[in-house]
Each structure stands twice: as C-alpha cells, then as structure tokens.
Amino acid sequence: MFDCGFGIRDIHQRLKRVGCQPEELDAVFITHEHGDHANGILPLAKRYGIPLWMSNGTFQGMGKDFSEVDLNFCRDGDCIEIGSLKVTAFTTSHDAREPLQFHLTDGVSKIGMLTDTGQVTPHIQRELSACHLLLLECNYDEGMLRTSHYPEHLKRRIRSVYGHLSNDDAASFLMEVDRSCLRAVVACHLSQNNNLADYARKAIEEAVSRHGIQVMVADQENGTDWIDV
Numbered sequence: 452m453f454d455c456g457f458g459i460r461d462i463h464q465r466l467k468r469v470g471c472q473p474e475e476l477d478a479v480f481i482t483h484e485h486g487d488h489a490n491g492i493l494p495l496a497k498r499y500g501i502p503l504w505m506s507n508g509t510f511q512g513m514g515k516d517f518s519e520v521d522l523n524f525c526r527d528g529d530c531i532e533i534g535s536l537k538v539t540a541f542t543t544s545h546d547a548r549e550p551l552q553f554h555l556t557d558g559v560s561k562i563g564m565l566t567d568t569g570q571v572t573p574h575i576q577r578e579l580s581a582c583h584l585l586l587l588e589c590n591y592d593e594g595m596l597r598t599s600h601y602p603e604h605l606k607r608r609i610r611s612v613y614g615h616l617s618n619d620d621a622a623s624f625l626m627e628v629d630r631s632c633l634r635a636v637v638a639c640h641l642s643q644n645n646n647l648a649d650y651a652r653k654a655i656e657e658a659v660s661r662h663g664i665q666v667m668v669a670d671q672e673n674g675t676d677w678i679d680v
C-alpha cells in the first residue's frame with residue numbers, strides 16, 4: 452500500500468471494499484509527511500506489525516515515535532523488493548522534507564504514481580517512462596483556483612514548483628512522457644474545492660484518448676475498482 456492518510460476504521464472499510472485485510476499488507480510506503488498521506492499510518496503499522504518504508508526526511512518531518520515499528524528508509528533511486536514486486540523510489544518537487552514517489556513492476560507491467568509535485572522534472576519524466584498504468588495528480592483547475600476563496604499565499608503555494616500539478620500540467624506531462632506502453636491513466640489527488648472530475652477527465656482525455664488509452668478519475672470517497680494492466 453502507498454500512503455495512509457485515513458484513520459484506522461476508514462482504512463479497514465476501504466481495504467474490505469477491495470477484498471483485502473490489513474494483515475495481508477506486506478509493506479506500506481509513505482511518500483511524505485503531509486497529513487493526507489501519513490496521518491493514519493502509525494496506529495495501523497503498530498496494530499498489525501506492517502513494515503514501513505519512507506525517506507529519512509519524511510521520518511524527521513513526521514516527528515513521531517516509531518519504536519516498536521518495523522521502519523525502513525529509502526531514498527531516490529532505491530529499488531526495494533516486496534514479494535514479486537520491485538518498487539523504485541524517485542524524488543519529487545514538493546514542500547515536504549524529502550518527498551518521494553514510486554513506480555513498481557512485476558517484471559511484466561509497470562505502474563507509476565505521481566502526486567504532490569509542483570513540476571515534472573526531467574528526472575521524474577525518465578522514471579515514469581514506459582508505464583502501463585499511471586496514477587497522476589490532477590490537483591486543480593487553473594480557473595477554479597484563480598477565483599476560489601483560498602488566501603493568495605495558499606494559491607501561490609499550490610501553483611509553485613513545490614506545490615501541485617494542475618489538470619493542464621498533468622496533460623502536458625502526458626504529451627511529453629514515453630507512453631509507448633501506456634494503457635490507462637487514473638487522475639487522482641483532485642482538490643475538493645478547486646477542481647471537478649469532469650475538468651480533470653477532459654484535460655487527460657484531450658492528451659491521450661486518441662491513442663486508445665483509458666482514462667479514469669479516482670474520487671476521494673470511492674477511489675477506483677481493481678484495474679487490470
């Protein structure tokens with residue numbers, strides 16, 4: 452599992468919905484210390500003895516007591532084997548201590564994740580080349596953010612190179628990345644105040660749908676079903 456922003460009861464329900472139990476988790480990777488990614492992890496890891504992986508910076512940023520937890524550190528470029536999967540960490544551009552995102556492969560298919568980055572660096576673009584499935588941040592619609600009630604400093608933070616990707620940023624990335632293997636894109640990490648699922652879908656579809664690539668939008672309540680890649 453990647454990230455755990457929800458409380459333990461919520462996680463139980465969400466795992467159950469996809470036919471899983473917490474005891475079955477072999478590892479949880481935490482991308483960075485922000486609450487929507489890390490808030491629920493400590494009680495879950497403690498209760499079920501689940502191994503955790505995160506950067507040292509994320510550990511420092513969380514500032515929590517991890518004694519009794521099987522805590523492992525990883526950094527940009529590390530490749531970690533979890534069962535039959537190889538999980539690779541790469542650095543992103545975000546206002547956290549040492550944020551990472553991940554791609555993983557079973558030797559046949561490659562899945563890439565990219566959320567919580569204010570820009571797509573050449574390094575990120577290389578790491579996410581030739582994915583079969585991409586989970587891609589579509590955080591905000593430019594127009595909605597411009598007219599939203601958010602204070603100016605928060606708008607600047609979201610738009611900055613250490614903030615988040617807009618729908619248009621995500622679409623530009625998709626037009627530039629090596630998508631020779633790409634079968635599906637899941638738009639995710641949509642802002643509840645500054646985006647609409649239809650806007651995110653439209654931006655991503657304009658970038659890739661003519662290439663026969665399936666487009667889905669994950670909403671915060673329901674996520675997505677299992678996806679075959």
Ligand SMILES: [Zn+2]
Pocket residue numbers: 485487488566567640
């Ligand atoms: Zn986030």
Ligand SMILES: [Zn+2]
Pocket residue numbers: 483485545547567
């Ligand atoms: Zn964040």
